Structure formats: C-alpha cells, structure tokens
Amino acid sequence: MLEIKNLHAELEDDSEVKILKGLSLKVNPGEVHAIMGPNGSGKSTLSYVLSGRDGYTVTDGSATLEGVDLLEMEAEERAAAGLFLAFQYPVEIPGVGNMTFLRTAVNAQRKARGQEELSAGEFLKVVRAKAKDLQIDADMLKRPVNVGFSGGEKKRNEILQMAMLEPKMCILDETDSGLDVDAMKLVADGVNALRDAGRSFLVITHYQRLLDHIVPDVVHILSEGRIIKTGGPELALEVERNGYADLMAEAQA
C-alpha cells in the first residue's frame, strides 16, 4: 500500500534544518502501523510531507501509494488517489458549513476519479448515518467547519471526514492529543469500524493508550528522522514502561 524508502526532507526556508534523515517503512494493505517517538523526532513532518503540505523539500528517497509516486502529486491529487491525513490541529474555516465542506470534498474527489457526483439527497443520507456512529449531531454538521468545536468534536469531525472520503491509506497525526478517555474510545471505535482488508492506517502517537483501542500490527519507533526500531504491539508497551531513552541509546550504540 504505502512504501517509503530512504526519505530525506528539510525545511524549504532553511535547508540547515533536516528533519527526515533516511526514513523507510512499508505498510501492506489492511495493516495498521503505529509510529511513536519523542517530540521533535519528525512525526508530524512525515505526515505533512506525505500529504503534500508546502514548506518542506524532499532531498532524497521516495514515497509511493500503490506503486504511484506520491511526491510528484499536488495535495488534492494525493487525496483523490486515496491518501487521508487526520490533522493534529484541525483548521477552522469560518462561514463554511461543515456539511458544505464535506460534500465539496467528497464530490471533488469523485470528480477527480471520474465518478458521478453525489446528489444532495444521497449525500445527506450517507452523512447522517456516519455522523450518528460518531455521535455527531445535526447541529455540528451545520456549524462552520471546526469553529467553536471542542477538542473532542474536532477529532471526531476528522474521523467523520475520513469515513465519508473512504481513503485507502489513512494517516492519523496524534489524533489522541487533547482527548479524554471517552472521546478517545469514540474516535478509536470510529477508526476500527473503518478497518478492512483494503485499507491501511499509519497511527502517529506519543502514547501507548490509543493503541489499547486501535491495536496495531506493527509499531515503529521514530527518532531524529529515522525509524530506529520496529516491532509488534509489545514495543509500544515497552516505551510506555521505560520511555524512549533506552531505545535511543540502543540505536546509537
């Protein structure tokens, strides 16, 4: 599904700041991979570079989605190709109804893929059913995108977008940050409901607790722009017990 080889990236404005330094990983269809790592290890940068945000220069390496070069594509083309990023800090768009935003997005992708656009009626039916599962009420669908949403509402809204867009490769950037236990459970249930053989996940998180709910197949430890260790779910528990220091020391040894 997603294959990253020897990825190097630096800040566009300051080539001295090298963030990703030879990152490689491969996510197979249907797999859930977690990426853990200390602050500043490059977790968010990885998500931005993959989704096509401006401000970074890729100096080496490659990233492909189902064999297609991601890095050559515009952000919207990556989205249409099936990549989705759930933002750590979802952006507010005043004056634009949540539902309008969703439908514009869904139809933009359908159009890019040469599919028929969804009619208002069809769309409404689908969005209502999916919103219900995430305990998103009609009011939240009407309100402007993320404006005045609580932390939990914003994250649930990201998952709703994911559910509507039905991407193949989902990247969740610290989706657990700022969530209480109940909200985290709700978000995790939403993600788990989307797990299937054709869809893969890359879950970026600081903490093991999200992984109690979204159980990963593979856990990677990211430090200073590279994967320093890869293992099963038990690796996350090890980090929880001992922190990153030992793993980092081990990597340097």
Added chain:
Amino acid sequence: MAVLDETQMREGVDRETVETVQSMAGTYKHGWETEIEMDFAPKGLNEDIVRLISEKNNEPEWLLEWRLDAYRRWLTMESPDWAMLNIPEIDYQEQYYYAKPKSMAEKPKSLDDVDPKLLETYAKLGIPLKEQMLLAGVEGAEEGRKVAVDAVFDSVSLGTTFKKELAAAGVIFCSISEAVQDHPELVKKYLGSVVPQNDNYFAALNSAVFSDGSFVYIPAGVKCPMELSTYFRINAENTGQFERTLIVAEKGSHVSYLEGCTAPKRDTNQLHAAVVEIVILEDAEVKYSTVQNWFPGDENGKGGIYNFVTKRADCREDRAKVMWTQVETGSAITWKYPSCILRGDDTQGEFYSIAIANNWQQADTGTKMVHLGKNSRSRIVSKGISAGHAQNTYRGLVSMHPKATSSRNYTQCDSLLIGDKCGAHTVPYIEVRNASSRVEHEATTSKVDDDQLFYCRSRGMDEEEAVALVVNGFCKEVLQELPMEFAMEAQALVAISLEGSVG
C-alpha cells in the same frame, strides 16, 4: 421575503458555486457583444445633446429645464478627487450619451414585439424576460417564485415583465421614461428629492443626460407581490450608461428590488454614472440588492467600466426602513456609497457589502449613515477582498446629529488579502453630536490562510475551489442577506472574480 432554512440555502448555494466555477473556462463570462444596428446621438456633451435626449424621450418642458439646470451646474463642478482612486482623465466629449437599438425606434407595445436579437441577449445572460416562474433551484424551495424584470439595454428600457399582475396590486413598475409619460406627477414630486442635481459631479452629469432606468411606486399598505429587478446591459462601444432609478414606498409598504449589471469585454474604458433615489415613508420597508458585474478590465488592467454611482435612500418618515446589499465584483473603478438618510424617528438603515477587487481593479466604496431622527439605528457590514494588484477601500460616514438622540450604529469592516501586491484600506468617518447615541466600529484585516487552503486541498479540492470556499465563508454574513436567486449568482461570481488570484 420568503423565509428560508438558512442551512439548506447555504448547502444549495455552495454546491451551485462549485459547479458553476468548474463549468467556467474564462474569467468574465458576460464579455460577448450583441451585433445590432444602433441609433447614436452625436458624440460629445453640450446643451443640444441634453435637448436631444429629452426630445427622444418626449419629455415635458419642466424635465428639460431640470436637465439643463443640472448640465449647467455640472459645468461648474469638478470631478471629486478625495477617493483612494487613480482615475485617468476622462474626455467627456469622446463619449456617446445616447444609444438605442434601431429596432426600438418605434416603442414596442410589449416584450413580444421586441427584436429577438435583444431578447436573446438577455436569455444568454440568464435573465428571464418571459413571464415564467423562476425556479430557484435551491433545496427547500418547493415552489418557484416570480420576479418581475425591467431590461435596460444601453440607453433604453426594452420592456418590463409582469406589468399586469403588478398593476392589479397597485404597484407601478416601469421604465422611468414611461413613468414620465404616464405618471408625471409622481416623477415631478420625487425626482431629485433625495439626490439633488448638484449633489456631486457624477450625479449632476446623470441628471443632465440620464436616458432611462426604472421607476417603482408601491402604494400605501401594499406588500409588493414579487421581487422587482432591473438588468442593465451596456453593449455599444464608447457609450456611457446613465440610468436613473426612482423608488417610492408609501406608508406601510414593502418591496424588494434587485439590480444586475454586465457589459462586453472591450479594451477601452466605458463610463457608467447612475443615480438611485429611494423615498421611504412611514413604516415602509425597502430592500435594495445589487450584483454589480460590469466588465472589470483584463488581467493587465486594460479596459473595464468606470462605475461612478450615487445611491441614496431617504427614510423620510418614522419607522421607515432600508436595507442595501451589494456585491461589487466588476468595474475597473468603483466609486459608490449607497447611503441612508435616517430622517424619521425609529428609522433603520442597513448596509451589507462585498467588494472584490482583483488584478488592477480599484474600488472605493462604503456607505453614509446620516442619523437625523431619534432612536434611529444603522448597521454596516462590509467585506472587502483584494487580490492581484488591486486596491480596495472601505469609506464610510456615520453621523449622529444633535436631534438624533438615543441612536445607534454598529459597523464591522473586514478585509481579506490574497497575495502580497494588493491593498486594503478602511476609512471610517464618525461624527457624534449628541450624548445619548452609541457608535461601534470593528475592523479586521486578514490574509487567506495557507493552513485553511492546505486543509481543503488535503481533502481533495483544488486550489481555486479552496479559495472560493474560504472566501465565500468570509462573505457569508453578507451573502445570506441576498434574495436567494442572487445569492447563488453572487457566490458563483465571488469564485469567478478571484480566478487566477492564487498560485
């Protein structure tokens, strides 16, 4: 006004916008020209031309004298230079002041007799001149609504729809030239009573040479049974358009009036100097909406309409209410300040504006709220969007006179910048001459946020779609004040006007 489920309207509208944007290849879609034989008055401006226009319209003596008076006053006046506009010198002798399609030499009795070429022009613009229900195409709007249209082509009105139905309600809606013939006493009583001939340079010019425009009279206690609208089309080259609109709302009446404007793409500038006067009596209410989409010039700033407009509403008696809504996306230069004279007690004036300036457009627009009556209230919401090399100025006056005790104003001016070569300016004038009134002014300036654009794009929208969505969100407070047919058109226009502004 039909009460709409706001959300449903927005839903429909936004979808429409995106579809419209996607279906459009060029930037200005009304830039084509109708090839038709025209009857021009000789080029240039002098007393003979004023007489000729008056004669062509078969006007009574008093109106000719009124025009000549205006012309003489105009000669003594100077073009205003206080706006933040760079206006190239205009040679008033190089313009035509009267242009009429030859086929209109004999005034057609009804729209059925109008030259099909002219009717096609309006069909192509999407303006219904057949008396049909206008299907709103909006979710939640189950039944179509009727909109009566007066179509003005260069200097003349082609005809007005739904006249009979309006007459049954006692409403007069016709061209001003017809009103001069059929209702001279009304025209004589109100013409110039809100905007006097010598009000300003462009109003004086208009008073001298106005050729047509619309006239609306709503009798006491009548709620106009449908929306009224006028579509102005400048077609002929080197021709100025000087329309004059007069609206009179008698005690307790209601009317909603829409105005739309387009012109062909040309590389020379064209002059448009209109005057709109609105008289509102006790307890009456007028809502006036404009979507101004004159040709803005090309991306290098060549061509475009010079739009110098005086619009004023006089809330002459107690509890009169006026609401201006404008979406200004066109014109190379816009100089326009729709104003409210709040003369009666408890009168109310509102001004909602979206002004978009892209490429090399210049806009200096705003309002005047002149509070003369007690407990008068006014509200100003202005959204200015600048892109390309454009300069966009909000200029507004809020004046509380000594007798306007316990009055209130609230002003909100938001500016949005796209790119780093454009400018946004806010020039509020506030005069308060009594101790019990309250004036509030809020202003913000922001740039289209990269994070917002990336968020939209990461969900699959391309850059122009993303900008259109964000900007329409920015304008929403004003867009939702528009009647729904116009809201859709306006949303689409907002998107189209900004094409090429990013990337």
